Amino acid sequence: MKVFIVHAHPEPKSFNGALTRHAKVVLENAAHEVKISDLYAMKFNPVSDRRNFTSQKNQDYFKQQTEELYATEIDGFALDIRSEMKKLDWCDVLIFQFPLWWFSVPAILKGWVDRVFAMGRIYGGGKWYDNGTFQGKKAMLSLTTGAPETRYSETGLNGFIDDLLFPIHHGIFHYVGFDVLPPFIAWAVNRVSEEQRQHYLETYQQRLLSIDKTPAIAYPALADYDENFQLKSANEAS
Template sequence: MNILVVYWHPEPKSFNGAMFRTAIKTLEAAGHSVETSDLHAMNFNPVSGRHNFISTNDAEFFKQQLEEVYATEHDGFAPEIETEIQKLECCDLVIFQFPLWWFGMPAMIKGWVDRVFAMGRTYGGGRFYENGVYKGKKAMISVTIGGSEEMYLKGGWNGDLDAILRPIHRGIFEFNGFSVLAPQKVFGPARRAEQERIAELERYAKRLQTIFDESAIEIGQY
């Protein structure tokens, strides 16, 4: 299978970095082909604008979605965006690896979605949810959380983590046709002993060895 891992963390030696490398090593050892988008290393620009395109639909008024549709029809995406879109189109599974910041994705991953999930190419024309462009593909979040698990339960201090992740699961993945796998969650890695962190990486590697045997989760239950 083909896997795309989209990863962001500003420190390569972080636990997120370790999870990123664990995923690549484990999936390749299992015989899969792995593409990556290491957004920090790429110095990926998360800000959308006319630089997303080499084509122009309306030079007087910029509406991104209409420019995306026009670029889809005229091979008009900037090379760095075209490359990322092709990675999505080729993958059987996409994994987002990131730390939870302010109850969401860090800006660089969110900006990657804003620029790469382009109308006309990725969605639109009735191609949503069960009729989405990426129907038949799978998607998963692998996320680290600064606090403890107890803080992110229903009724906990910060609320249900599954509810926090729902906008990504439903509004990005399912919206575009992906089947959503259960998120890989690691709570408070900076507060863990080294052996505990190693155990978390081993748990992740074990899961990835049979990841394509997993069924999609029901997002509506959140």
């Protein structure tokens, strides 16, 4: 397997750092290949604007998707974006490693998506969901939380974790065609014992080494929607 980890934490000595370093060792020892984009170390710019492109279709009005389509035609993406696109093409498995900040990814990782997942090159023209560019590839979130798991249960104060991650799982990974594996979550990493953190590393290792046997999260297929993009079964039931 070729595994691409997009890593988003400002402190290399953090538990997120430990998880990514462990993943690299474990996967390479099992004869897999690993590439890592350590966004903080790369000083990745997450602000999507004209700097995404080496030239401009319309100098007077910046419409990102128009510029993305043009850049797709003329190979006009900025170097930092092209480099990430190549890693996406290369990989069989994409992993986002991050701390849950405000119930989502840190801005530096959101901006990686905003800038790299470009219309034309990555999606559009019928390339989406199970017909997406990255169909056949797998993607997985690996995250840490501040609060314990109970607070993210279906009746927990912070909301159900599956609901909180749905916009990322379905709206980012699945939108561009990835099969989405269940997330790996290290809960309350700052509150737990060293022993528990060691257990998290071992559990993550098992998850990484069983990626090819892990069933993806089930989503309806494009064929399950009607011409107005409404679930057919829902219409039949109503």
